[in-house]
Amino acid sequence: MTTDAQEPQALSDGEANEEQTEAVVPLEGWRAIVTPQRTLIAYGALMMLALVPFGTGHVTGIFVTTVHAIASIAVLVVAALQQRYGLGAFALFILVLSLLWRFELGLSDEYMAHLIVVASVFSILASSLNMSVGYTGLMSLSHAGFMGIGAYAFAVLTTETLNPPPGAEVFNLPYWPSIVVAGLVASVVAFIVSPILRLRGHFFVLATVTVMLSLSQVILAWRWMTNGSLAIREVPRPVIFGYAFDTADKFLLFSIPVAIICIIILWRLVESPYGRVLTTIRANPAVAESIGKNVGFVRLRVYVITAFFAGVAGAVYVSYFTVAAHSQYLVEFSTFLLIMVVLGGSGRWLGAVLGALAYVTVSEVVRYVPDITEWFHSYISFFPVIPGEKTGGITTMTWGALLFFLMLFRPQGIIGRYRLE
Amino acid sequence: METFIQIGINALSLGAIYALLSLGFAVIYNTVRIFHVLHGAAFLIAGYATWWLAQEQGLPIFFAASIAVILAGASGIFMELAVYRRLRVRGAGFLVSFLGSLAALFFFEGLLLTIARTTARLPRPGGPLPTFNLQIEALDIDLFIKWHAVNTIVLVAILVLAVTLFFRYTKWGRMIRAIASNPDLAVAVGINASQVYLMVFVLGSTLAGIGGVMQTYEGGVIPNVGIRLAITAAGGVIIGGIGSMPGAVVGGLALGLAQTIASYYFGGNWAIPAGFILLLLVILFRPYGLLGTREHRELRRLL
DSSP states (O other): OTHHHHOTTTTSTTOOOTTOOTTTSOOOHHHHHSOHHHHHHHHHHHHHHHHHHHHTTSSOHHHHHHHHHHHHHHHHHHHHHTTOHHHHHHHHHHHHHHHIIIIIIOOOHHHHHHHHHHHHHHHHHHHHHHIIIIITOOOOSOHHHHHHHHHHHHHHHHSOOSSOOTTOOOOOOOHHHHHHHHHHHHHHHHHHTGGGGGOOHHHHHHHHHHHHHHHHHHHHHOHHHHOTTSOBOOOOOOEETTEEOOSHHHHHHHHHHHHHHHHHHHHHHHSSHHHHHHHHHHHOHHHHHHTTOOHHHHHHHHHHHHHHHHHHHHHHHHHHHSOBOGGGSOHHHHHHHHHHHHHHOTTSTTHHHHHHHHHHHHHHHHTTHHHHHHHHHHHOTTSOOOOGGGHHHHHHHHHHHHHHHHHHHOTTTTTOSSOOO | OHHHHHHHHHHHHHHHHHHHHHHHHHHHHHHHOOOOTTHHHHHHHHHHHHHIIIIISOOOHHHHHHHHHHHHHHHHHHIIIIIIIHHHHTTOOHHHHHHHHHHHHHHHHHHHHHHSOSOBOOOOTTSSOOEEEEEETTTTEEEEEEHHHHHHHHHHHHHHHHHHHHHHHSHHHHHHHHHHHOHHHHHHHTOOHHHHHHHHHHHHHHHHHHHHHHHHHHTOBOGGGHHHHHHHHHHHHHHHOTTOHHHHHHHHHHHHHHHHHHHHHHOGGGHHHHHHHHHHHHHHHOTTOSSOOTTOHHHHHHO
């Protein structure tokens, strides 16, 4: 086989860059069959098999952790054999962490379920942001704003509005339409702010941040609708055919299918000829225009569609937490979503999901930092102890450092298709 | 009439701080073409340094402020060397530099949150800021105006003048303008680009630092606003016109004006949305900014 000389390490990590996509350099042998995506899908499928009985209470968390250990070892082996360092590192991290948590640090079943729900909602958000950032090049930091709009829309639609001024309607819509309407409301808002799409580069980013801050403030200021800085409480959880998804374990049976549906829709959108248009627009808008694609319209459509999914994710999120609070939807969260996309690997539809998982796990790890510093402190009295309430700062610092090292040494993230330029 | 003057003074003093931020950002952006989100950090450094030196160490405020501004300028050197140069050497383009800048800002904010108290506020001897009573019988005006606001406006006016003179008449100013307008030719003529980059960061960060000192004296700073500061700075630059230094000043003032008016009539919550609406209007009706011109090279790449 002479193709070895041409591009032996075509898609091994460290070489990923824009010119070498799978279409140009065909993979050989088993590398073509067992791609990272398929590995991860297999991993996900195995996890679903474990999580479904877990959600209905037939199986304990230990079982799930065992299955998870087996699945991640499999991914690790595949990654090692294919020399995919990013994927391997991620699998190792997840494996060690989950074993440590379950058996050493004492993660309870409910908390595990909680983490899974949160991770699934974040996957929807990250995947939709990936469609915007990774595929179309629209670096939008307003995503948390659309999530917030969807969340609040859902909350307002499904609860009785508090203190409405005379003449206003009191909503109390059923569950499923409300989710869709919440997404649509987010899309409408995206459409309203769409003039910012005219900007390119840095200034588009700036405009999206301003949008985000404004949406945040609008939520605060529109008191009779959103209860201002107080939250909207008692947002309902879904009830399907009499089966109430009211605890965390049961809720994950709801949120995971919703996440899977959204991710599949997004997948079909981006891994398609339409997706090619998007990547062309990211790489070189002039070329896209010259072959007849109306770049402005496409960007608008992408922005609106991704806002829809963000709104839906927000609705599911708020349904889980049963409380819609302004503090959940701030600029920092938008940047964390961006970090999820970049960390996981932009330009691969599964990368965002990985990023969401990574985000949830790292955030949880950071919570143990005060304990770790205390442990060190007991041996070396010089070592500073970081008290529990400083965890917020530590989290931000950790993510800053992580993102910086990522930009320095591995801009393509864990399984990115191309190196960010 | 009274309210007019009151709003005017508030708008000008807020706008003055924004103008400093925007000018610093514009100086950096025009030369290095990086979305310098870390700009907010220079502001915060100066603010916290002033607070720490004056409050904890008991230095007189003037010395504390001066040292703080010098620290902010020095931090500019650190930013260029530790963050941007390192990324540039690895071939970073726009996106990676932006994310690296954002990452560094996060790290810095987290660091501040962890090691310092959250708000840095200067002690004001004798309670609230000293005011003077402005009375003009003919126009029926009887107002109390803070000295600090007037000081800010005057200081910023002097600074803007100084910066303009710097760019027009000094050797360094010309070097910076050369690199800004045509980097390749400037390097070919023998100007040291790395040195100019450092100068630009020092200058921009110093300006931001002065803004930080003024803001700390008036109301204090908290670490979380780092991104917001950078956004304000960049917003001022867009509104005034990308690539134009007077534009940055005008943009900052316009932003301050919009925010003050909105706060007065609709409540403090609407300040930022008002800024956004102004930005949106400028993009829609004057996409090159209030003082921008079609010729500017940068615009062809961005709009």
